[in-house]
Amino acid sequence: MPPPLLMDPASLDFDQCVAGPEAIGRMNPQRHEFALLDRVVFQDLDAGVFAGYHDAKPDAWWARAHIPGRPIFPGVLMIESAAQLASYICHVVLGREDDFLGFAGVDDVKFRGMVTPPARFVMVGKARSVKPRRTVCEIQGFVDDTMVFEGVITGMFM
Numbered sequence: 001m002p003p004p005l006l007m008d009p010a011s012l013d014f015d016q017c018v019a020g021p022e023a024i025g026r027m028n029p030q031r032h033e034f035a036l037l038d039r040v041v042f043q044d045l046d047a048g049v050f051a052g053y054h055d056a057k058p059d060a061w062w063a064r065a066h067i068p069g070r071p072i073f074p075g076v077l078m079i080e081s082a083a084q085l086a087s088y089i090c091h092v093v094l095g096r097e098d099d100f101l102g103f104a105g106v107d108d109v110k111f112r113g114m115v116t117p118p119a120r121f122v123m124v125g126k127a128r129s130v131k132p133r134r135t136v137c138e139i140q141g142f143v144d145d146t147m148v149f150e151g152v153i154t155g156m157f158m
Contacts, residue, residue, distance in 0.1 A: 048127035
């Protein structure tokens, strides 16, 4: 049974853009094929709640090989997308635009469904702990109104 929603993805306004690729790129170092956070569409820094998305496209670099004839957005890329959203928010909260936040751990990950392109992989998150040395964020991922991913992302500034 899925956990309670951190935020109902149906409540998001995808026309509202808090941060696009340029703003995300100032916080996160991933580029080209590995820039897996397309937009941040909601942030409430006081509550530590945030949302963004990645559009999984049929012509993406991974689609040809995972799985031929039936592309599925890889689970490891769901985790990477979630980490990029968590990283962006942690940078904003702490004001550490020039510092690198790297992976320190992933916990309690569950894949509850597939992301089959074309699809919008919507992520909502809650900051559990954002501190100068270590950050922890809970993330849930959705396609339409179905939760397909959940996990806890830990990062450390390096």
